[in-house]
């Protein structure tokens with residue numbers, strides 16, 4: 001069986017996008033891992049599967065990390081999603097309502113080709129992250145191999161542990177990031193963000209993503225970092241988040257308010273793959 005796909009990316013966080021409405025692929029974790037494999041498959045950080053909505057939303061959107069695990073939310077993917085369904089005539093709306101495991105999101109195509117997404121309100125209660133802590137706090141100490149780091153724990157539908165660092169280029173993202181990702185305090189593992197504050201409306205960010213390793217950009221990671229920075233009094237309500245591959249704009253007006261993220265969405269190529277090889 002041939003499977004049609006589209007390769008897309010949001011600031012280099014790359015995706016294999018599959019129309020699961022006009023195709024009905026069964027993709028188990030092993031096949032997903034192979035699709036994502038950069039040597040034996042197509043290669044991507046996440047696989048995005050488009051499905052018909054169950055409720056009154058326009059679509060449903062399922063997200064699978066390169067390790068084959070299904071997750072709750074993907075910010076860069078949400079921008080690519082709306083570009084995909086719009087460019088393929090699957091909707092004539094510029095703003096769509098999308099069901100995800102992590103809640104409803106509302107991406108909107110802007111006239112300048114960028115995409116703005118209402119990512120919903122962040123959550124902070126330990127049981128909502130989930131994170132093993134007695135009660136909610138601004139920051140938490142985390143023991144990493146005998147060294148203690150200070151993290152903020154935020155859910156954007158998916159879990160994030162955000163640290164403030166003074167020198168992002170020399171932060172231990174690749175070594176310590178993996179230890180945080182798998183820290184026993186995060187029963188569903190976690191995305192590990194490293195934020196350097198440039199000024200009150202600009203941060204630089206690197207993210208060691210759950211199930212994918214360090215990616216070039218992370219949309220929900222940008223949202224979680226800005227929320228954590230605002231809560232810690234380090235940032236204004238509108239922040240430029242700079243990755244090595246480009247910038248996102250993130251806005252948050254405070255507790256119980258949605259986080260807004262704006263950035264690009266790029267289509268690279270269409271292809272098809274014979275599922276027999278997976």
Ligand SMILES: N[C@H](CCC[C@H](N)C(=O)O)C(=O)O
Nearest residue numbers: 074075076158209210219220
């Ligand atoms: N690795 C994430 C999912 C992808 C998020 C990221 N690519 C984004 O743009 O938000 C997780 O396991 O929660």
